[in-house]
Amino acid sequence: MIFADIIFIIIILITLAGALMTVMYGSIIYALIGLVTTMFGIAGLYIYLNAPFLAMMQILIYVGAITVLIAFVIMVIGPLHKKPKEWTYPLKLIIAAIVALFSFFMFAKVVLKAKWTVLSTPFAVTTKDIGRLLFDRLTFPFELISLLIVVAIIGAVMLSLCSRGEK
Numbered sequence: 001m002i003f004a005d006i007i008f009i010i011i012i013l014i015t016l017a018g019a020l021m022t023v024m025y026g027s028i029i030y031a032l033i034g035l036v037t038t039m040f041g042i043a044g045l046y047i048y049l050n051a052p053f054l055a056m057m058q059i060l061i062y063v064g065a066i067t068v069l070i071a072f073v074i075m076v077i078g079p080l081h082k083k084p085k086e087w088t089y090p091l092k093l094i095i096a097a098i099v100a101l102f103s104f105f106m107f108a109k110v111v112l113k114a115k116w117t118v119l120s121t122p123f124a125v126t127t128k129d130i131g132r133l134l135f136d137r138l139t140f141p142f143e144l145i146s147l148l149i150v151v152a153i154i155g156a157v158m159l160s161l162c163s164r165g166e167k
Contacts, residue, residue: 022035032070035067039059053127065149
């Protein structure tokens with residue numbers, strides 16, 4: 001086993017541990033920490049696949065923005081000491097495991113039967129090229145997306161204040 005294979009296995013184990021932590025813990029805060037771990041693991045896979053732009057977008061968008069919004073929702077919801085009752089029945093856990101295994105095997109069947117083409121030349125677009133495109137030609141849509149995110153956060157704050165009767 002070479003060093004790259006060992007790194008890949010470590011990244012996969014971190015990602016799977018985070019995913020299991022997300023779905024198995026009773027506390028929603030621990031589930032959020034597991035989600036963050038999973039998202040960082042996926043970013044590590046992007047780096048392993050030599051896609052640094054996708055890795056950075058994974059960290060900025062999912063680990064940064066989406067996780068903060070989920071944490072905000074958790075804070076607005078209220079009591080975190082109540083344990084969800086979804087996994088209290090063993091039958092639900094068994095059905096979920098069967099559905100997950102069926103989905104995995106169907107996905108593996110599609111991936112293994114697909115005819116993959118290998119590029120003879122490496123992909124020529126670099127992170128620098130994507131950055132230049134975003135800031136030269138696509139500046140307005142890029143800024144519009146950031147404005148949309150700010151408006152969504154302000155709307156979420158206003159909704160939480162209105163629901164508490166503070167506004």
